[in-house]
Amino acid sequence: MTEPIVRVERLTKVFRSYRREEGLRAALKSLVRRKSSEVAAVADVTFTIGRGEMVGYIGANGAGKSTTIKMLTGILTPTSGDVVGNGFVPWRDRTRYVATIGVVFGQRTQLWWDIAVVESFRLLKEIYGLSEAEYRERMALFDKVLGLGAYLHQPVRKLSLGERMRCDLAASLLHRPPLLFLDEPTIGLDIVAKANVREFLEEINRQEGTTVLLTTHDLADIETLCRRVIVIDHGKLLFDGALDELRDRILPITSIVFDVKRAPDARDLEWNGRPIREVGLHRYRLDLDRREAAPATAVKEIVNRFDVSDLKIEEPEIEAVVKRIYQEGIS
Template structure:
């Protein structure tokens, strides 16, 4: 399987102007300016196979959007190598853009004051899509995204959810083999998100479309991507399977016990002192929560001891979410080793 994306030692630096404080500083700035260099992307490297759906995640300012802009040819790298769909995005610009689709959640590629279908027709001409190809492909896209009733409306009259579905359709007018999605579900309600996720899964299965997804909504990542690339301060700190990230993190599982009898925390701590359990009081008098290392043998041992020693009315197991795992990684500042 060939690579849709290949980058090696990719870096991007920005030269930023720093103003001096006060009136005297402003006067000095007229003659000499202070500059400093900001490294947005710091010598990163990874590859994405054709047909993969990869989540590209990180905090604000981590370098995600800068990477996307370099991969799409909007920005020129300071150094490093980029090959996307077998081409250099900056040197083969005109040919290259015909092989990608891009959706930026906070920017529009649709014309604001004209009907949606007119924007589609303009894009059809830009990408030189034949009438037959357009009808076959876009007919399915329009039906699946349920945007038929929106085609005659100006873009400015659409809600955010309606516009994002139309933006996604616009990115697929030429049925590109590679799709870049930068915050495509930002601000959308649950039903619209679900519709977009199902559609992305469908085009990936039907056309083997490669998708690189950048988002802060980790439920999108969990629903669509088996692999994640995590960025922090311009560097890749994790690249691998989402499930492996969960398993490798030193998180704990939360077990909630509702007892039929009166119990106190010291009793529970004495019973489980050698397992490494942290106990705390729950929301009701007979409810207690145990934080236990996320290892099967520890969890099994805890449950066995509790149900043997006490009468339990109910028990729930809550796994640490992907969002919590990733937040813990950033808070600790650790590179994930897997």
């Protein structure tokens, strides 16, 4: 692997929060003293990202995804640990660093709410010190790929969520940053808009080699865009590796579903210590642990043993994998 573009080492962020209690008496009491507690939103997280990678950063609500992104973008100063991105320490060299990155928060637009979109872009052109020619070229590209031209003269507040997201994406990439952070870029979008966003990101990654770190709740984003995922839960890093590897570790189950012409003998409904269950009319299923036996062996045995009319192999959905992680963690 080449020199990483982002290096995160033992990153930790502790928040102090104040509890607000119910009722009049408690409220009066809080005038004098408040109770506080400390929570580690991100604890001891370490990873690196190589140039040109697209990495999915996933976890349940409140797992620490946004907090991590905010530290990587220089918004938050960590309690401890190191981050180097594009050769800068984000919170220390903030102004210089953010000139080299792009950031999109799906929940909140980065554009100026009340003015026409094109005015926001003009302003960004000045902020990032782009020449007129560069600016024109960029806008032409965005118009071609994202179809921005159609609503460039409307104020942001009048755009639909999908249109707004396209504008936000374009705004974050105006200055050709080599590094792009996306926090929930598809949240609230309809299927078509989601597909648009994904296509655009793929395109940019291929054409310009932009490195992308994205958090998302929509695992289809990850499946289409990222070969690598990082899973975080309760602030701790649970997994960092290829998507397939994650699947193997968490749910190494392959299901073989098959239809039979003739009712099988009850004694045959077991293989390698695992039951074969009836799941419908003449339909049976074997759930197989890939670590114990290869699916191919099982298929051969099933075809031998039964009078099979139809057979298919089902891999677990990534959705189910992640759900399992949130519920049980990674052992």
